[in-house]
Amino acid sequence: MKRSPYDRINWKRELHFLPGYIVLIAWIAFAAAFLLWILAASLSTSREIFSGNVFAFKTGLHFENYAKAWRQQNVSRFFGNSLLYAVVTCVVVIFISAPAAYVLSRYKFFSNKMIRSSLIVAMSIPAVMIIMPLFSMTTRWGIKGRILLIALYIFSHVPYTTIYLLNFFATLSRTYEEAAAIDGCPPGKTFWIIMLPLVQPALVTVTIFNFLGVWNEFFMALIFANTEKMTPVGVGLLQIVNAMKYTGDYGGLFAAVIIVFLPTFVLYLFLSERIIQGVTGGGIKG
Amino acid sequence: MRNDKKLIIGFLTPCILTLFIMYLYPVARTLVMSFFRIESVTAATSTWSFYGLGNYAKIFHSPSFKSAMWNMVRIWLVGGILTLSLALIFAMILTSGIRFKKFFRAAIYMPNIISAVALATMWIQYVFNQDYGMLNQMIRFFGGTGVKWLGTDLKFWAMLFSFIFGAVGYYMLIFISGIEKIPADIYEAATIDGASKVQQAMKITMPLLKGVTKTNITFWSIHTTTFFLWSMMFSPVDTEAATIVPVVYLYNTVFGSKGNSQRDAGAGAAVGVVLALIIVAIYFVMNRLFKDDDVEY
Numbered sequence: 001m002k003r004s005p006y007d008r009i010n011w012k013r014e015l016h017f018l019p020g021y022i023v024l025i026a027w028i029a030f031a032a033a034f035l036l037w038i039l040a041a042s043l044s045t046s047r048e049i050f051s052g053n054v055f056a057f058k059t060g061l062h063f064e065n066y067a068k069a070w071r072q073q074n075v076s077r078f079f080g081n082s083l084l085y086a087v088v089t090c091v092v093v094i095f096i097s098a099p100a101a102y103v104l105s106r107y108k109f110f111s112n113k114m115i116r117s118s119l120i121v122a123m124s125i126p127a128v129m130i131i132m133p134l135f136s137m138t139t140r141w142g143i144k145g146r147i148l149l150i151a152l153y154i155f156s157h158v159p160y161t162t163i164y165l166l167n168f169f170a171t172l173s174r175t176y177e178e179a180a181a182i183d184g185c186p187p188g189k190t191f192w193i194i195m196l197p198l199v200q201p202a203l204v205t206v207t208i209f210n211f212l213g214v215w216n217e218f219f220m221a222l223i224f225a226n227t228e229k230m231t232p233v234g235v236g237l238l239q240i241v242n243a244m245k246y247t248g249d250y251g252g253l254f255a256a257v258i259i260v261f262l263p264t265f266v267l268y269l270f271l272s273e274r275i276i277q278g279v280t281g282g283g284i285k286g
Numbered sequence: 287m288r289n290d291k292k293l294i295i296g297f298l299t300p301c302i303l304t305l306f307i308m309y310l311y312p313v314a315r316t317l318v319m320s321f322f323r324i325e326s327v328t329a330a331t332s333t334w335s336f337y338g339l340g341n342y343a344k345i346f347h348s349p350s351f352k353s354a355m356w357n358m359v360r361i362w363l364v365g366g367i368l369t370l371s372l373a374l375i376f377a378m379i380l381t382s383g384i385r386f387k388k389f390f391r392a393a394i395y396m397p398n399i400i401s402a403v404a405l406a407t408m409w410i411q412y413v414f415n416q417d418y419g420m421l422n423q424m425i426r427f428f429g430g431t432g433v434k435w436l437g438t439d440l441k442f443w444a445m446l447f448s449f450i451f452g453a454v455g456y457y458m459l460i461f462i463s464g465i466e467k468i469p470a471d472i473y474e475a476a477t478i479d480g481a482s483k484v485q486q487a488m489k490i491t492m493p494l495l496k497g498v499t500k501t502n503i504t505f506w507s508i509h510t511t512t513f514f515l516w517s518m519m520f521s522p523v524d525t526e527a528a529t530i531v532p533v534v535y536l537y538n539t540v541f542g543s544k545g546n547s548q549r550d551a552g553a554g555a556a557v558g559v560v561l562a563l564i565i566v567a568i569y570f571v572m573n574r575l576f577k578d579d580d581v582e583y
Binding site: 020136 | 290293296297302307308309315319327328376380382383388390394396401404405407410411417418420423451456460483508518540541557561565569
């Protein structure tokens with residue numbers, strides 16, 4: 001049902017959809033109202049927030065809430081940690097998963113099927129089944145600090161990334177490899193310089209999902225980030241909320257909420273279509 | 287061919303190592319731990335003592351675990367019905383030929399990409415706040431008196447509704463992908479025969495959505511089994527019976543909580559195994575209930 005923008009609006013037809021519009025607009029208006037309020041509160045003083053009129057801005061816009069949250073409440077550190085975790089994970093996961101996905105999609109060998117099913121099973125194993133041994137293992141071996149969380153995030157994103165990329169490699173024609181082989185290119189090199197760039201759209205989509213996954217991860221961070229130096233945004237925000245009783249700085253709290261909220265929100269503003277396609281696996285066509 | 291072998295081994299080794307280190311070994315060890323009496327997670331294997339099914343007996347007699355399971359069931363049933371019906375209604379509206387479809391779809395899905403901690407904080411610190419909160423201001427506007435949303439009585443429902451608000455978009459996307467696969471000519475034929483939109487939804491869309499409904503129920507069940515963050519956020523300082531769920535119970539048993547310094551890694555492992563078994567059972571039951579009799583168009 002494509003409509004060109006030059007069509008005259010058929011009011012009778014639109015009226016027919018009215019109940020639908022009302023439901024959708026009510027839902028979204030609620031979300032928008034509360035987001036706007038949080039944004040306004042992040043620019044207000046605690047007193048203005050408690051008196052219930054954050055949109056008046058009687059004492060001006062308090063951008064210093066952001067500065068305070070960023071410096072005094074340690075948000076800069078949480079933010080930096082999360083960014084580091086997300087970026088390193090996204091890069092390293094591709095280097096582990098892409099070659100594996102390629103080999104699994106291209107070569108027939110004993111245990112190929114078993115590895116594939118293990119990856120799928122691994123995707124649905126709940127974190128509660130693995131955290132305890134991981135905790136004792138890493139404590140015993142003295143692995144701690146940021147490298148610990150980075151390693152856990154990398155490992156926990158390998159199964160999903162491999163399975164996702166596998167489907168894309170399977171759609172590529174074998175003629176690329178044949179041509180490369182005739183020209184004398186060894187298969188390893190063929191993969192890195194010819195095949196990998198061909199699945200670039202899939203790499204981008206899966207990287208977006210891995211980034212969101214790491215940025216929003218909470219459970220493992222809560223258990224493994226036991227020093228303030230390695231705390232990512234989720235757990236950091238929880239600490240700020242819990243400290244509110246003592247600091248009473250509500251403006252700063254809402255500023256921190258907005259700072260944590262913004263990166264993925266901005267990413268979504270630009271990439272929402274791509275993300276939505278990815279969720280329902282619509283991207284499998286490559 | 288020798289060259290191929292080298293390539294396969296070289297390319298696969300990191301991935302297989304990941305499976306062993308991150309999944310196979312930890313799962314096996316958790317399973318073993320659940321049959322042993324272990325106090326601290328980090329205790330050396332030599333200090334473990336065999337306990338048989340003792341850990342399982344312990345958790346199933348624990349009142350906290352019972353209320354955790356009860357809350358989980360309520361989230362699954364009440365939350366599941368609400369989330370999936372809302373998701374289906376939105377999906378049907380969005381595929382009915384409405385304007386601004388992409389915008390609405392993106393806006394409803396949006397909470398799913400945001401840090402859930404930030405989202406929960408927004409709900410707790412603003413929407414449900416007793417003094418300046420959105421809900422109470424609306425109630426006062428219409429002349430009512432403010433309600434204590436985060437008191438013991440209403441806390442569970444406050445938690446559930448705010449969780450649902452964020453979750454709906456995901457299930458909606460899956461329903462939409464199912465509806466869009468249904469060929470348009472079925473609807474055209476029905477329209478010509480005089481079927482109303484509502485009749486079409488009930489008689490055509492619903493029956494043809496069996497496959498995606500199965501996917502959605504499976505995902506929702508797993509989602510509820512591993513429910514953790516929202517419970518944690520709604521009772522941040524001390525775990526309360528009103529909002530406790532199995533994963534929070536596990537967290538408290540293994541790592542200790544405020545009022546309880548006694549740790550029991552064995553019992554924690556037993557909780558993990560119970561939850562994993564629930565997930566296995568869900569897959570099994572769903573595959574039995576909805577046999578793959580996919581409709582061919």
